[in-house]
Amino acid sequence: MSDIKISPTPKVVTKTERPRLHKVILVNDDFTPRDFVVKVLKSEFRVSESQAHQVMYTAHTRGTCVVAVYTKDVAETRATRATEAGRNNGYPLLFTTEPEQ
Ligand code: TYC
Secondary structure, X not given: OOOOOOOOOOOOOXXXXXXXXXXXXXXXXXXXXXXXXXXXXXXXXXOOHHHHHHHHHHHHHHOEEEEEEEEHHHHHHHHHHHHHXXXXXXXXXXXXXXXXX
């Protein structure tokens, strides 16, 4: 008999973390008309008229409002498109993104 000890094969444990989600944030400004903000929220984020109005009004009164939460790529694409919609119409409307937590 040999003295070589054979240890059990180590188990490989794979842990898959969920991708971190990112918030799209609407930022208030003094120039973009309220109706235009509501229109962009409806067309770019597919929210209802009343949800869009609530989000717009929260940003208007508090400075910012979270619009929605997506994976990083989707959040950045939507924020860019929505910001461009404002710029294409001569408004400084701004959507930013930040990681959740
Ligand atoms: N504050 C703008 C106004 O009085 C309306 C507005 C609301 C603009 C929200 C941007 O994110 C915004 N016309």
